[in-house]
Amino acid sequence: MGMKYRYSEFFSHLYIRSHHTTTHVNKLMPWAPADIDLERWANHIKELQPFVVELDGEIAGYADVQPNGYIDHFFVSGTYSRQGVGTLLMNCIHEEARQAWN
Template identity: 65%
Template structure:
């Protein structure tokens, strides 16, 4: 059965559920491309709930929800940068990411953004590539003392002038 979640704006009170989505996406999906110590550094079992809530409120994501269950979330900042893009580990490859990506493209168009960019995990790079993003640079960011490789990916949109790399 094809999923038909709806995309809605973030609401105060979603923060802890979005942590669960983030944690499950990394521990259940990204685990195939990263070592256990990388997974634990990226999404540790313990998190400061206030710091997490503040970050989520700051990025103000869109939320994919079906029958009251949050399945994923993603944001688009005014400069075209995607800070978070996560689908729950319980719902991979069911169209949730595509719905979120479509909503981010709609948001980019309404903001007049010329280019979208994201720091994309190894796991998500094929998905972003299917949506027209190109790898600009492979990166080796360090979190909690552990290198967690990712790639800067960009997509030039229909109007405006793209930024130089």
């Protein structure tokens, strides 16, 4: 599995799609409103600097860990579930945390 970092528009589309396909309608709007500000979203993603797992040219998932250990985003596309993507992301998070705290 290869790791690459990508910015903004693709992430906003992926995040919205993930919630619209996996979240109950009553819980959807706070997390993925239809009127999302894509510029604000892009800036937020740039600030997070997430780890990104790319498989066959597709983004399979992404996650971040902040300097204080907080994980703001952790997402694996349903297309790539149960293929080790989440494990790989958690391994990256753990390694980042180890390096930050040593």
